[in-house]
Amino acid sequence: MxxxxxxxxxxxxxxxxxxxxxxxxxxxxxxxxxxxxxxxxxxxxxxxxxxxxxxxxxxxxxxxxxxxxxxxxxxxxxxxxxxxxxxxxxxxxxxxxxxxxxxxxxxxxxxxxxxxxxxxxxxIYSVAIIGSLVVGATIWWLTRRREATAPYLLIVHYEAAAEEEVKRRVRKMNGTLKSKSVRADITELTVELRIRDDNTAFVGEFSALEGVKDVALVSYNGDYAQ
Structure with missing residues (x-):
């Protein structure tokens, strides 16, 4: 009462x-x-x-x-x-x-x-300040952790003669096949790769293979290409 x-x-x-x-x-x-x-x-x-x-x-x-x-x-x-x-x-x-x-x-x-x-x-200033510092540090850590193994799409156009060598190199890199299309005598292969520290030297190696027409490496965020 x-x-x-x-x-x-x-x-x-x-x-x-x-x-x-x-x-x-x-x-x-x-x-x-x-x-x-x-x-x-x-x-x-x-x-x-x-x-x-x-x-x-x-x-x-x-x-x-x-x-x-x-x-x-x-x-x-x-x-x-x-x-x-x-x-x-x-x-x-x-x-x-x-x-x-x-x-x-x-x-x-x-x-x-x-x-x-x-x-x-x-x-409640302590909650606002300390909470924001913790959230900001968590976002920064997760973002940098994601960057360590950044996802990329490797797109290769090649002739039939280079197919076995291209497949062998893709398997060696533990790539995930996303799509494969054949037009006339040219095959387009799209593979998702995880690359550490922006090591993209393999692009030149793919381009040097006999029968490979062109190679493209595209940054990928999981939903769309950038």
Whole structure:
């Protein structure tokens, strides 16, 4: 019964408060925005350095900085007044984001920016800073680990006379056959390879084989060629 009365008193007090920022001092406001900005810039830097897509979008990367700051502002606003928090939830519920996000990693960066903004707006700076450092270090490590064995598509056009030698070399490299097409007397072979430290000397060896017309090596991210 006492808890119920306390909730009613708290609700009435919150409703009667007209000043939305009564509970936020200027120092807290500036500090939260500063932390949100710095973390947003850190996300911006990590995204720029670890991006492995086809076309890098500077404008899209800028949204992470703004998203972190705006989220911090929202959290500071709704934390001062129950009525404002209910109104903010209602307003945000009608927002629809229709921009297609093709890369799952981009969604992860969005959640990172929102989470950091929430922690900064709630003045839990240790969580925001340490959590962002851990996430950034994890992304950097996973990205560099992936680069150590980068996937490539080897595309070879050759005549029938070179088929056995080409197959022998592909098997030796532990390549995975993706496609093979024959047009007249020319065969096109597409093989996925894992290459360490950008060692592409074998391309010249394939090109030197008798009967090989041309060789192409294309960077490959698992979904599409770049």
């Amino acid at each position: 006492d808890n119920l009365l306390n909730f009613k008193d708290m609700f009435k007090k919150s409703v009667l408060k007209m000043d939305a920022f009564e509970g936020v001092s200027l120092v807290d406001l500036l500090l939260s925005l500063l932390v949100a900005f710095l973390i947003g810039m850190f996300i911006y830097y990590v995204y720029q350095k670890c991006y492995r897509g086809v076309v890098f979008s500077h404008n899209y990367n800028m949204t992470f900085v703004l998203m972190t700051i705006i989220t911090a502002l929202i959290i500071m606003t709704i934390s001062t007044n129950i009525v404002l928090s209910l109104g903010m939830v209602g307003a945000l519920s009608i927002v629809r984001f229709r921009t297609a996000v093709k890369d799952p990693m981009d969604i992860m960066y969005m959640f990172w920016a929102v989470s950091a903004g929430i922690a900064s707006g709630a003045k």
